[in-house]
Amino acid sequence: MKKNELIRLSGVVKKFDDEIVLKSLDLSVADGEFVTLLGPSGCGKTTTLRLIGGFEKPDEGDIFFGSQRINDVPPNKRNINTVFQKYALFPHLNVEQNIAFGLNIRKVDRKETKRRVAEMLELVNLRGFEKRSVTSLSGGQQQRVAIARAVIQQPKVLLLDEPLGALDLKLRKEMQVELKKLHETLDMTFIYVTHDQEEALTMSDTVVVMNQGEILQQGTPIDIYNEPANAFVADFIGQSNIIPGIMRQDRVIEFLGTVYDCVDTGFARNEPVDIVIRPEDLLLIDRDDRSVQPADRLLKGRVQTCLFKGVHYEMLIETEGFTFMANSTVACEVGSEKYLDIDPDNIHIMKKSSIETVTELEHRRELDPSEPEEEEEAER
Amino acid sequence: MRGSKAFSYPYILWLLLFTVVPLFIVIYFAFTNDAGEFTFDNFSYMSLYAVVFWRSFRLAIISTVICLILGYPLAYIMSRLKKKHQTIAMILIMLPMWMNFLLRTYAWLTILENNGLLNNFLSWLHLPEIAIINTPAAVGLGMVYNYLPFMILPIYTSLTKTDQSLIEAAKDMGCSERQVFTKVIFPLSIPGVLSGIIMVFVPAVSTFVISKILGGGANMLVGDLIEMQFLGGAYNANMGAAISLVMMVIIMIFIWLTGKIDKNGDGEGSVLL
Numbered sequence: 001m002k003k004n005e006l007i008r009l010s011g012v013v014k015k016f017d018d019e020i021v022l023k024s025l026d027l028s029v030a031d032g033e034f035v036t037l038l039g040p041s042g043c044g045k046t047t048t049l050r051l052i053g054g055f056e057k058p059d060e061g062d063i064f065f066g067s068q069r070i071n072d073v074p075p076n077k078r079n080i081n082t083v084f085q086k087y088a089l090f091p092h093l094n095v096e097q098n099i100a101f102g103l104n105i106r107k108v109d110r111k112e113t114k115r116r117v118a119e120m121l122e123l124v125n126l127r128g129f130e131k132r133s134v135t136s137l138s139g140g141q142q143q144r145v146a147i148a149r150a151v152i153q154q155p156k157v158l159l160l161d162e163p164l165g166a167l168d169l170k171l172r173k174e175m176q177v178e179l180k181k182l183h184e185t186l187d188m189t190f191i192y193v194t195h196d197q198e199e200a201l202t203m204s205d206t207v208v209v210m211n212q213g214e215i216l217q218q219g220t221p222i223d224i225y226n227e228p229a230n231a232f233v234a235d236f237i238g239q240s241n242i243i244p245g246i247m248r249q250d251r252v253i254e255f256l257g258t259v260y261d262c263v264d265t266g267f268a269r270n271e272p273v274d275i276v277i278r279p280e281d282l283l284l285i286d287r288d289d290r291s292v293q294p295a296d297r298l299l300k301g302r303v304q305t306c307l308f309k310g311v312h313y314e315m316l317i318e319t320e321g322f323t324f325m326a327n328s329t330v331a332c333e334v335g336s337e338k339y340l341d342i343d344p345d346n347i348h349i350m351k352k353s354s355i356e357t358v359t360e361l362e363h364r365r366e367l368d369p370s371e372p373e374e375e376e377e378a379e380r
Numbered sequence: 381m382r383g384s385k386a387f388s389y390p391y392i393l394w395l396l397l398f399t400v401v402p403l404f405i406v407i408y409f410a411f412t413n414d415a416g417e418f419t420f421d422n423f424s425y426m427s428l429y430a431v432v433f434w435r436s437f438r439l440a441i442i443s444t445v446i447c448l449i450l451g452y453p454l455a456y457i458m459s460r461l462k463k464k465h466q467t468i469a470m471i472l473i474m475l476p477m478w479m480n481f482l483l484r485t486y487a488w489l490t491i492l493e494n495n496g497l498l499n500n501f502l503s504w505l506h507l508p509e510i511a512i513i514n515t516p517a518a519v520g521l522g523m524v525y526n527y528l529p530f531m532i533l534p535i536y537t538s539l540t541k542t543d544q545s546l547i548e549a550a551k552d553m554g555c556s557e558r559q560v561f562t563k564v565i566f567p568l569s570i571p572g573v574l575s576g577i578i579m580v581f582v583p584a585v586s587t588f589v590i591s592k593i594l595g596g597g598a599n600m601l602v603g604d605l606i607e608m609q610f611l612g613g614a615y616n617a618n619m620g621a622a623i624s625l626v627m628m629v630i631i632m633i634f635i636w637l638t639g640k641i642d643k644n645g646d647g648e649g650s651v652l653l
Contacts, residue, residue: 075551088549092567102553
């Protein structure tokens with residue numbers, strides 16, 4: 001249990017008809033935390049959010065708000081508000097009336113309502129839009145109204161269901177920064193749902209990676225990125241090279257017939273494992289360059305492609321048995337031979353997971369194009 | 381898309397021949413006497429028929445209100461059924477409309493008349509018989525029966541179009557079930573209600589068959605009056621045209637007023653606005 005725990009899900013199971021959407025989920029959210037539920041579509045993240053909001057009831061398990069069990073508390077009796085995916089603004093009300101909606105329901109007096117609505121409009125940068133019809137607003141503006149409408153209720157917890165999904169890239173980046181700022185200003189707990197790994201890493205205190213109704217890993221963005229718990233997380237959080245290997249002994253790993261030093265310990269001797277190497281961690285060197293270990297002990301590969309990506313070059317390096325993706329600010333000539341030098345710190349070793357291997361994952365992506373887009377990965 | 385305009389020519393021709401030209405003929409007749417001279421007499425004599433106008437409007441308004449009271453809850457319940465059941469309910473509502481209008485109305489005559497099914501049933505129960513046929517009540521009943529689907533359908537359409545997430549948002553904002561209805565569902569269904577009102581009121585105020593069959597001669601409505609001027613004993617086409625024109629203006633004002641109420645809506649869900 002966390003310090004200042006505010007929301008706790010314990011053994012929560014949710015089924016729709018006979019399909020199990022959540023398999024015994026345990027989740028703890030601390031007061032004031034920015035938690036992001038991250039996962040591909042259909043992983044159960046939105047269902048988890050709707051359970052916390054009160055729009056769904058768990059089939060098994062309990063949901064606690066502080067020390068109170070809230071399984072059967074309807075949404076209107078929870079001190080939780082939601083920013084809906086498609087904003088869900090009331091089309092028959094103008095901007096001001098939308099924002100004031102909750103206060104009017106609670107019969108807050110008019111002067112107070114007016115003051116707080118003005119405050120909210122200020123907060124979300126929509127001063128002067130009071131009388132505008134919500135249907136005449138742009139997506140970004142509607143999103144701000146939706147946020148203001150929820151935040152004015154002063155909930156303990158704000159639930160955000162892919163709130164930036166419908167916005168274009170530039171606006172999304174701006175709103176990410178604004179949401180983060182808002183979280184710092186408001187002293188509210190944010191539970192945020194997204195399938196965009198970059199969004200999750202940018203904004204959250206804690207990222208919860210989900211797949212197929214289960215939590216795969218929970219941790220700070222840095223932990224999740226640097227120490228993915230399994231191949232799925234590694235693959236979902238950014239591009240990576242995932243290779244099967246064998247742990248020869250503590251701090252020694254063998255993959256693709258080559259032995260590298262690493263920093264991991266605690267595996268059984270000769271245990272089969274998965275290895276993650278981020279593209280930016282692959283150093284491409286020539287035979288006579290200085291390296292961590294002698295060059296003749298490194299993997300040798302041929303540069304297949306070299307694409308300019310703005311800040312870096314993205315290269316595919318073909319070795320015997322695997323094609324690596326490498327990012328570097330220095331371009332390598334296509335066709336040239338390079339040695340793959342890897343700092344022991346950057347070789348991430350993970351237990352083999354039974355959840356879903358990378359091959360299966362890629363196979364599923366080919367079948368279902370609606371899965372999160374990382375086409376380069378699928379080409380490997 | 382330059383050529384596509386041509387596709388509208390047949391309809392424009394139709395409109396000219398069968399709507400615009402007849403309208404001018406009606407206006408011409410309304411402002412002339414049988415000798416073809418210009419006159420306002422047709423309008424000044426119309427006050428004789430004030431009682432008929434009043435009766436028509438009163439009955440049409442009452443029928444519309446009853447249709448609304450019956451139709452709204454039905455449409456609401458329907459919109460919350462499972463999809464499959466919604467289709468069944470829809471067919472049940474439409475089914476009587478597939479039967480001939482006259483036939484339906486005559487069926488009511490055999491039910492309501494003094495020796496009809498209703499009174500047979502009442503006497504079988506040893507209850508006093510009622511004399512409902514040839515009363516305004518019978519005419520009103522006929523109107524409600526015939527026009528109720530026109531109230532239900534637009535309301536149902538606007539209710540089913542209401543986004544489920546708006547209902548969740550309302551609950552999220554602290555609304556009880558009742559408040560969800562009064563603050564969100566009902567306001568959003570107003571365009572449907574207004575178009576239902578128009579679709580019931582307009583035919584109800586100008587009907588002549590229902591009043592003729594179920595009201596006997598005693599409950600003449602404006603529709604009967606107009607028919608009488610053209611085909612019946614009064615035979616005064618000029619008068620008939622003038623009454624028609626007045627009715628048209630009144631109905632136009634009514635629709636315009638209804639549109640005013642819907643100032644917030646964008647006219648979605650309404651058929652005539």
